[in-house]
Amino acid sequence: MMKTATKPKPQALPRAGEDPKTDGTVLAQLAALQRLSVNELKVKWEDLFATAAPNNSRAFLEVRIAGRIQELTYGGLTRDTRRALDLLADEVEGKVTRKGMADDARNPLPGTKLVREWNGTEHTVTVLHDGYDLAGKKFKSLSAVAKAITGTSWNGFRFFALGTGRKG
Numbered sequence: 629m630m631k632t633a634t635k636p637k638p639q640a641l642p643r644a645g646e647d648p649k650t651d652g653t654v655l656a657q658l659a660a661l662q663r664l665s666v667n668e669l670k671v672k673w674e675d676l677f678a679t680a681a682p683n684n685s686r687a688f689l690e691v692r693i694a695g696r697i698q699e700l701t702y703g704g705l706t707r708d709t710r711r712a713l714d715l716l717a718d719e720v721e722g723k724v725t726r727k728g729m730a731d732d733a734r735n736p737l738p739g740t741k742l743v744r745e746w747n748g749t750e751h752t753v754t755v756l757h758d759g760y761d762l763a764g765k766k767f768k769s770l771s772a773v774a775k776a777i778t779g780t781s782w783n784g785f786r787f788f789a790l791g792t793g794r795k796g
Contacts, residue, residue: 654701661690669693676700734790742788746777753788 664672669689670681676696681689705713735755736742742753754761759768767773770784778787785791 654697657697658694661693734785736790742790744777744788751777 661669661672666686666689669686672693673679673681673689676693704710738755738757740755742755744751744753751762753770753773756766759766760770760773761767762773762776765776767776770788770790771782772784774782774784774787
């Protein structure tokens with residue numbers, strides 16, 4: 629019978645001055661946080677973050693310290709996850725906005741006329757910088773234009789045969 633190698637369990641973080649082999653599990657460390665005073669939590673914060681502890685509530689300190697213990701033991705977020713979170717934070721703070729019409733490869737340049745025949749009537753749509761114009765009425769999306777023309781929901785890019793925007 630062949631033995632398979634088992635992955636070793638992650639070791640808990642040692643407290644200052646303690647041997648990692650006798651420190652216990654991460655869960656034990658997390659449970660121990662509840663028994664610490666606020667001043668002891670601040671000392672723990674300084675050990676784990678290498679900065680002065682903020683003057684926040686006990687609950688805040690416990691949650692952040694617990695997160696840091698787990699991060700140091702099991703590893704942090706992936707680079708892609710951190711980048712996605714940074715982009716979301718920038719968007720919430722108003723530093724960036726989501727892609728505009730010009731960023732979608734399926735959109736023709738502003739000023740382009742799209743012509744589509746539907747039920748024997750020819751409809752001409754003008755692509756604007758921030759939407760679409762159909763017979764003097766402005767729409768935010770091609771799907772809204774297609775619905776105005778047909779009376780039913782359509783994918784606007786498909787209705788006007790603009791493709792998927794994918795290469796290949």
